[in-house]
Amino acid sequence: MQRLDALTSLKRTFKRGEYLYRSGEPFHALYAIRNGFFKTQVLHEDGREQVTGFQMPGEIIGMDAICADAHTCDAVALEDSEICEIPFNLLEELSRDVPVLQRHLHKIMSREIVRDQGIMMLLGSMRAEERLAAFLLNLSQRFSARGYSPNAFLLRMTRQEIGSYLGLKLETVSRTFSQFQENGLLSVRVREVEIMDVLRLRSFVGHI
Amino acid sequence: MQRLDALTSLKRTFKRGEYLYRSGEPFHALYAIRNGFFKTQVLHEDGREQVTGFQMPGEIIGMDAICADAHTCDAVALEDSEICEIPFNLLEELSRDVPVLQRHLHKIMSREIVRDQGIMMLLGSMRAEERLAAFLLNLSQRFSARGYSPNAFLLRMTRQEIGSYLGLKLETVSRTFSQFQENGLLSVRVREVEIMDVLRLRSFVGHI
DNA sequence: CGGAGAGTTGAGAAACCTCAAAGCAGGTGG
């Protein structure tokens, strides 16, 4: 079907710091990240922010907006990025005709729900070390799945953003990085991270 | 369409403590709660548990299982309950023919994602008082939407389960209840809660 | 009526936060 092409024909680029969408804006499309890095965040009335995720190429964002026809969070580019806009009406229409596409959409939404469960686990019952270890292992696995090194990568987000995501203050994140480095788990130079001892890192999270 | 009836024809009852499904079980249906109360929880390898939600009549659970064709959490009845099983293949089939149903399904999944965002906010950037206040106001609002009193209700879950959901220890939950009672926000008799001062309770969460 | 599970309360410990100061890196304008 050439109609499928229409799903992925609309591309847009964003400079670092630009908003893909903001909370409250009307909903009309999902977005597939083709290149770059985004964060999603919820802002509280009193100014507190909660980073709810970091998205990398191949991942879809915007599904929060379906339920109320308006976005419920902000999406911000963490580096120069390119996205592909997927008009949701068209996606629904096509998925009525193409069961495989329909199931795929459902799986993507379900995966988001499962991802959120994992974050709840992390925020609700892990200590700072475990949270950071889980975060790094998750990044590692996602970089690996995209053909990048699972052991050495560049963090696109600040300590403050990592902290917000992990429910910690930036100082605690920084200290935990330093502690991991002292213990030979990581080699950290600001945003450059190299995992030196995956097994011990995993043992923090209980994967062993 | 009488096919729609087939979606809701399969009913089952559960005694308190019985499992609707367990993590790892194969996926074939979503479940609508008709009566009673459930909790969903994720179990960690090391025995830690994280309660990811409390579900009441009218709510749909099981959507986590779509992405990997297997459940990723447990669902346990907190009191004698009745559910309605919705075979997912049938639901997808029907939603291909009935766009309104299709959109409804997407909204339900999206609502779950938004709900999870709220919990991340709660777990990531609120203090114990704020978490409990948010939890009680959320229950209040949901009871109210079902025609029950928003101000007086019975908790179906233990302090331990509330604590797990809120990322707190049961003692902290208990102490915070006592503190709210001392300050005239609540009247608490174990599982019976009466909200005495909604406005002040809301002010904790920043809803003013 | 007894027992088991659930809840409350206290005291001390641990984890994390706050505030503060100093060091770094990267971008911008002269």
Next chain:
DNA sequence: CCACCTGCTTTGAGGTTTCTCAACTCTCCG
């Protein structure tokens, strides 16, 4: 191209919140 400025990161010291451990009470079933 360099110097400066801004925002990010690191590290320290002390304070708060929450947790842990423990004892006791309450409630609800059987």
